[in-house]
Amino acid sequence: MNNHQPVSQSQSVRKPWPSAGQGRLLLFLSSSFVVILLGLGFSLYCAPSDNSTVRAPLPCVSQACLKAAAKLSPSADPFSQPCDDLLFTCGTRERQSGKNIIKREEGPGEQTLLRGKRRKATREADRYTFEEAQPSHSVRRAALLELLREVLESAGSGDSAKQKARWFYSSCMDTQAIEKLGSEPVLKLIQKLGGSMASRKWNHFNFNSALSVLMKEYFTFPFFNVYVGRDANSSDHRRYIQLDQPDIQIPVEWKSNKKNSKEKAQDLRNFLLSQVQLLSLLGISLSSTSMHTGHLIQLSSQLARFTRPLLYRLQQQQLYHRMTVKELQAQAPAIDWLGCLRAVFHPLAVGESDTVLLHNLPYIKHMSQTISAYHRNDKFSNCVGTLYTFMILSLLHTLTPALDSRFTEIRRNLSAALGNAEEVVPRWAHCVLQTETVFGEALGNAVRERVGEREAEDLIQTIYSSLESKLAELNLGDDDHAILNKVRSLTPQFSPNIDVMSEKTLDQRYAKVQITEDYFSNYLQSLSLRQQRRNELFMQASEPDILLITPFVTGSEINFPLGMFVPPLFHPSYPRAVNYGALGTLMAKNILHLLLPEMQMRMKTLQAVSECVWSLFGNMTEGPHGFLLPLTLEQQLTVWVEYTALQIALQGYKNSLLKQPQDTSLSGIYHTHLFLTSFVQINCIFVPYHEQLPFEASFLVAAICMNSDLCPESMTCSLNTHKHFKQKC
Numbered sequence: 139m140n141n142h143q144p145v146s147q148s149q150s151v152r153k154p155w156p157s158a159g160q161g162r163l164l165l166f167l168s169s170s171f172v173v174i175l176l177g178l179g180f181s182l183y184c185a186p187s188d189n190s191t192v193r194a195p196l197p198c199v200s201q202a203c204l205k206a207a208a209k210l211s212p213s214a215d216p217f218s219q220p221c222d223d224l225l226f227t228c229g230t231r232e233r234q235s236g237k238n239i240i241k242r243e244e245g246p247g248e249q250t251l252l253r254g255k256r257r258k259a260t261r262e263a264d265r266y267t268f269e270e271a272q273p274s275h276s277v278r279r280a281a282l283l284e285l286l287r288e289v290l291e292s293a294g295s296g297d298s299a300k301q302k303a304r305w306f307y308s309s310c311m312d313t314q315a316i317e318k319l320g321s322e323p324v325l326k327l328i329q330k331l332g333g334s335m336a337s338r339k340w341n342h343f344n345f346n347s348a349l350s351v352l353m354k355e356y357f358t359f360p361f362f363n364v365y366v367g368r369d370a371n372s373s374d375h376r377r378y379i380q381l382d383q384p385d386i387q388i389p390v391e392w393k394s395n396k397k398n399s400k401e402k403a404q405d406l407r408n409f410l411l412s413q414v415q416l417l418s419l420l421g422i423s424l425s426s427t428s429m430h431t432g433h434l435i436q437l438s439s440q441l442a443r444f445t446r447p448l449l450y451r452l453q454q455q456q457l458y459h460r461m462t463v464k465e466l467q468a469q470a471p472a473i474d475w476l477g478c479l480r481a482v483f484h485p486l487a488v489g490e491s492d493t494v495l496l497h498n499l500p501y502i503k504h505m506s507q508t509i510s511a512y513h514r515n516d517k518f519s520n521c522v523g524t525l526y527t528f529m530i531l532s533l534l535h536t537l538t539p540a541l542d543s544r545f546t547e548i549r550r551n552l553s554a555a556l557g558n559a560e561e562v563v564p565r566w567a568h569c570v571l572q573t574e575t576v577f578g579e580a581l582g583n584a585v586r587e588r589v590g591e592r593e594a595e596d597l598i599q600t601i602y603s604s605l606e607s608k609l610a611e612l613n614l615g616d617d618d619h620a621i622l623n624k625v626r627s628l629t630p631q632f633s634p635n636i637d638v639m640s641e642k643t644l645d646q647r648y649a650k651v652q653i654t655e656d657y658f659s660n661y662l663q664s665l666s667l668r669q670q671r672r673n674e675l676f677m678q679a680s681e682p683d684i685l686l687i688t689p690f691v692t693g694s695e696i697n698f699p700l701g702m703f704v705p706p707l708f709h710p711s712y713p714r715a716v717n718y719g720a721l722g723t724l725m726a727k728n729i730l731h732l733l734l735p736e737m738q739m740r741m742k743t744l745q746a747v748s749e750c751v752w753s754l755f756g757n758m759t760e761g762p763h764g765f766l767l768p769l770t771l772e773q774q775l776t777v778w779v780e781y782t783a784l785q786i787a788l789q790g791y792k793n794s795l796l797k798q799p800q801d802t803s804l805s806g807i808y809h810t811h812l813f814l815t816s817f818v819q820i821n822c823i824f825v826p827y828h829e830q831l832p833f834e835a836s837f838l839v840a841a842i843c844m845n846s847d848l849c850p851e852s853m854t855c856s857l858n859t860h861k862h863f864k865q866k867c
């Protein structure tokens with residue numbers, strides 16, 4: 139309505155010409171013209187359409203949008219090419235450019251990141267789940283790490299928790315200082331721990347107290363792992379101390395069962411070499427043929443003998459075995475369990491009648507026997523020396539992330555020699571992960587501030603209700619509404635696993651943490667902080683996990699974690715078309731995957747849809763008389779999920795436009811056009827390999843656009859589409 143002002147002013151300037159009456163008439167005419175124009179504009183906005191005569195929405199000019207626009211690949215625009223080109227849209231060029239951070243295949247890169255996460259040993263055992271090994275996950279995680287990096291590298295002041303996180307990160311990034319110190323800090327530490335290794339005086343070595351110190355102060359678990367969690371094998375919600383086999387360094391049988399005996403012997407030699415190299419960095423020269431080294435390898439392999447993969451133990455019902463500390467003491471007497479557990483959980487009280495949960499009792503018994511045997515041979519002080527050296531190597535393993543590159547290199551070379559080459563995680567990503575283990579809550583808060591809660595909530599609710607309508611319309615069986623009922627019974631929730639902590643509470647929580655420029659000492663502090671956090675797990679609901687990137691169900695809620703809402707998938711300032719096209723489709727896909735176990739029982743409906751899409755693909759590539767192999771069951775599910783997710787997200791976007799007609803544009807593209815472009819872009823660059831999808835995801839755009847009126851009409855096909863589209867999918 140501001141337009142009235144300039145109009146009447148321009149009248150008054152031209153005063154000489156019109157008379158007062160004419161002026162009033164003109165004023166009336168021109169203002170009604172404005173009103174008409176406004177009305178027209180409004181009605182056009184109200185009926186969102188992709189007709190090119192509509193005034194384009196305003197461009198989005200936020201930083202995030204400029205960045206996204208710069209990356210928007212012209213070849214991702216499905217309307218800039220004939221529809222049949224969509225069969226091949228993802229050229230190799232785009233695929234390459236997705237590679238910059240972490241390899242996308244399910245490979246060591248992903249595993250390294252996951253392992254980085256898993257090492258957070260306060261993790262509850264009831265999270266014993268097998269993480270979906272989807273290739274897209276490592277890229278999504280990488281995007282989340284990029285966001286955390288941004289938070290950590292941004293400027294700040296004061297000594298808030300967030301600021302301490304930044305200092306921690308920056309000390310980790312200062313590799314020059316770390317290299318300069320070399321082995322010095324770890325040597326000092328070992329000296330402080332009691333035995334000067336070189337002098338080999340074992341007189342004062344007390345096995346159980348040394349073990350307690352390692353576990354309590356240094357979060358190092360040479361002989362068994364300790365954590366806190368619920369009993370997943372029962373419905374009670376109490377938290378228990380849980381004891382598990384340790385992370386084994388030596389190559390073990392079950393990890394290399396495809397290898398022949400010669401290869402296994404070679405693996406062992408490589409392991410031996412790495413241990414000798416590590417000890418030599420501490421100034422301890424051992425030959426790989428010495429007695430001491432022989433004992434060391436013997437001890438390592440004896441301990442490893444009774445370790446088993448998780449799946450095996452699950453099948454054998456070895457997980458969550460209950461007993462009291464006293465019973466445990468009788469079963470495995472070499473360890474002073476009460477003493478050790480009291481030290482680990484100090485200042486919490488642990489009693490003899492407390493229940494603990496074991497995840498590999500045979501291992502624990504065997505470990506106890508092995509240690510007793512080494513103690514019995516006490517007169518050969520070498521044997522106790524072996525236990526001690528073993529513990530020091532274990533500590534070294536914990537400390538490696540904080541040591542100079544020589545230590546890391548030895549470890550990496552060993553992995554490579556064993557045939558599981560670890561990809562080099564960039565230093566920044568390593569430091570982000572390290573910082574997250576200590577300052578997860580502070581980072582969670584910082585990310586939450588950036589995410590744009592309202593926009594995220596809107597997206598979640600709209601996608602979820604669009605999914606609900608889609609499932610209702612699928613007609614999954616008249617007498618059985620189980621799936622729909624399940625969807626309706628779940629309440630979608632945004633990121634509930636992060637407690638919103640006020641800055642003040644957060645700062646108090648980290649008040650005692652003193653971050654210096656010395657990364658090694660910061661890292662040591664982080665180890666004792668992890669010990670404290672583990673104690674808190676007895677009281678707290680669960681540890682916040684800000685690295686989660688897929689939705690999960692708890693009770694009657696379906697939760698969408700914070701880590702999903704990161705650029706380039708989502709930004710509060712992006713045009714909604716981008717958020718729906720990119721994250722919206724992924725979200726719908728994730729939810730469908732969660733429901734899939736139940737959907738499979740309604741396979742007929744899914745089959746019909748996927749076969750229709752597949753026949754469409756066949757008609758476009760092979761002609762109507764071409765022959766395509768039938769889809770496997772898994773492919774059918776994948777095709778159905780991808781196709782349905784795209785429909786759900788697109789319908790969700792349309793619904794959102796009805797409620798709130800304005801949206802912005804990016805690179806001159808907007809609305810459905812931008813939605814589909816974002817979808818293609820994300821699928822080409824971000825989710826490049828669908829193991830099961832038999833065609834490029836961009837083909838789905840053609841499939842949907844030719845089959846419905848959801849798309850702009852400007853899609854042209856060089857083939858005669860009517861011949862190919864005999865039916866609606």
Ligand SMILES: *[C@@H]1O[C@H](CO)[C@@H](O)[C@H](O)[C@H]1NC(C)=O
Binds near residue numbers: 371456457459460
């Ligand atoms: C877990 O529960 C099942 C069934 O209740 C039982 O058969 C099994 O022995 C339990 N496992 C352990 C390790 O207690």
Ligand SMILES: *[C@@H]1O[C@H](CO)[C@@H](O)[C@H](O)[C@H]1NC(C)=O
Binds near residue numbers: 415547548551
């Ligand atoms: C690790 O492997 C690289 C490449 O094979 C080699 O150059 C380097 O010397 C090795 N480092 C150690 C400590 O063995």
Ligand SMILES: *[C@@H]1O[C@H](CO)[C@@H](O)[C@H](O)[C@H]1NC(C)=O
Binds near residue numbers: 753861
């Ligand atoms: C593909 O072509 C065949 C033969 O003309 C036809 O029966 C079928 O319906 C077509 N598929 C689609 C999805 O239109």
